Amino acid sequence: xxxxxxPITLALALPAFASPVETVEKRTAVDFxxxxxxxxxxxxxxxxPLGEPLNVVVSGLSSPELLDLSSGVFLKYAExxxxxxxxxxxxxxxxxxxxxxxxxxxVNQTEELxxxxxxxxxxxxxxxxxxxxxxxxxxxxxxxxxxFLAVSQEQxxxxxxxxxxxxxxxxxxxxxxxxxxxTTYFDLLxxxxxxxxxxxxxxxxxxxPGSNGVNHGIAQDGIxxxxxxxxxx
Ligand SMILES: *[C@@H]1O[C@H](CO)[C@@H](O)[C@H](O)[C@H]1NC(C)=O
Ligand SMILES: *[C@@H]1O[C@H](CO)[C@@H](O)[C@H](O)[C@H]1NC(C)=O
Numbered sequence: 001x002x003x004x005x006x007p008i009t010l011a012l013a014l015p016a017f018a019s020p021v022e023t024v025e026k027r028t029a030v031d032f033x034x035x036x037x038x039x040x041x042x043x044x045x046x047x048x049p050l051g052e053p054l055n056v057v058v059s060g061l062s063s064p065e066l067l068d069l070s071s072g073v074f075l076k077y078a079e080x081x082x083x084x085x086x087x088x089x090x091x092x093x094x095x096x097x098x099x100x101x102x103x104x105x106x107v108n109q110t111e112e113l114x115x116x117x118x119x120x121x122x123x124x125x126x127x128x129x130x131x132x133x134x135x136x137x138x139x140x141x142x143x144x145x146x147x148f149l150a151v152s153q154e155q156x157x158x159x160x161x162x163x164x165x166x167x168x169x170x171x172x173x174x175x176x177x178x179x180x181x182x183t184t185y186f187d188l189l190x191x192x193x194x195x196x197x198x199x200x201x202x203x204x205x206x207x208x209p210g211s212n213g214v215n216h217g218i219a220q221d222g223i224x225x226x227x228x229x230x231x232x233x
Contacts, residue, residue: 031059031226032146034206038101042207042224044139044150045097045106046215052150052163053207053220054098055172056136056227060144063231066196067145069110069138073231074147076194080185081178083136084116087126095137096150102142109137109150132156132164134171151175168220176200176225197230 035041035054043051058067058074066073078084097106114125115133127133136151152163153171164170179198186193202223209222 029061030144030146031061031228032057032141032144032148033101035099035101035141035148036206038103040099040101043213044109044137045099050213050215052096052137052152052215053168054100054139054148054150054224055168055207055220056149056151056175056225058147058149059226059228060141060146062227062229064145066229066231067140067147069140069147073194074138075113076185076187077183077196077229077231078113079116080183080194080196081175081198082116083113083134083175084125086112086114098139098148098150100139100141100148102144104142107139109139111138112136113138134174136171136175149175163216163218165218167218168214169223172223172225176227179227179229192233195232197232199228201226201228 041051042054044054046052060067063073065071066077075085095108095112097108099106112135114135116125117127117133132154134151134153136149139148139150140146141148151168151171153167153174155162155164179196180200181198183196183198184193185196202225204223206224207220207222209220211217211219214220
C-alpha cells in the first residue's frame with residue numbers, strides 16, 4: 001500500500017511545482033524587446049517630432065539588482081563608469097520621453113546622468129554642466145527591465161548644451177569604452193566596494209543610420225550597443 005502511494009503522489013506533485021518556475025524564467029530571460037515591435041521607437045521624443053537615438057541598452061539579462069532602479073545599484077554603476085547625478089541637483093532643460101513599445105506609451109526619462117570628470121559626488125558633474133561632456137538619459141523598459149539609454153556628447157553651457165558634431169556616436173562609444181571589462185565603485189558612506197563586469201555587443205538594423213528625425217540634425221551610424229552587466233559586492 002505505502003509502496004504504491006508514494007510514487008503516485010510524487011508524480012502528480014512534480015509538474016505542478018515545475019511549470020510556474022519555467023514560465024517565470026521564460027518571461028524575464030530576454031535582453032530587451034524591440035520597441036518598434038510594440039509600436040514604440042528607437043528615437044526618444046526630444047523636440048517633437050525630433051528625437052535622440054536610444055543608442056545603448058543595458059540588457060535584461062544583467063543582474064536583477066542593477067536593473068531595479070529603486071535599488072540604487074544602477075547609480076553606483078554609473079559612478080563606476082564615470083557618471084553621476086546632475087550638478088547639485090540642478091537640471092537644465094526639460095525631460096525627454098520614450099516609447100519603448102512596452103504598452104505604456106511615451107514615458108519621461110527617470111533620470112539624467114553626466115560625466116563626473118573623476119570627481120566624486122555630484123560636484124564633478126558641475127564641470128560637465130559648465131564645460132560640456134558626455135551625458136545620458138535613462139528609460140527602463142517595463143516587463144524586460146532592460147534599461148535604454150540616450151547617450152550624447154554635449155557642448156559647453158555657453159553653446160546651450162547642444163550636441164557636438166557626431167555627438168551621439170562619440171558619446172555612446174566613450175560610455176561603452178569606459179564600461180567594458182571590470183569597473184569598481186567604492187561607496188564611502190557604506191564603506192563598500194561595488195564591482196561590475198560589463199560585456200558589449202554592437203547591434204545594427206534597429207535604427208536607420210543618418211539624421212532623419214534626429215534632434216539637431218546630427219547624423220548617427222545606426223549602431224546600438226548592448227551591455228550586459230554583472231554586479232557583485
Ligand atoms: C513629463 O515631464 C513634463 C515636463 O516636466 C511634465 O509636464 C509631464 O507631466 C511629465 N509627464 C509625465 C507622464 O509624468
Ligand atoms: C561598436 O561600434 C563602434 C563604432 O563603430 C566601435 O568603435 C566599437 O569598437 C564597436 N564595439 C564592439 C563591441 O564591437
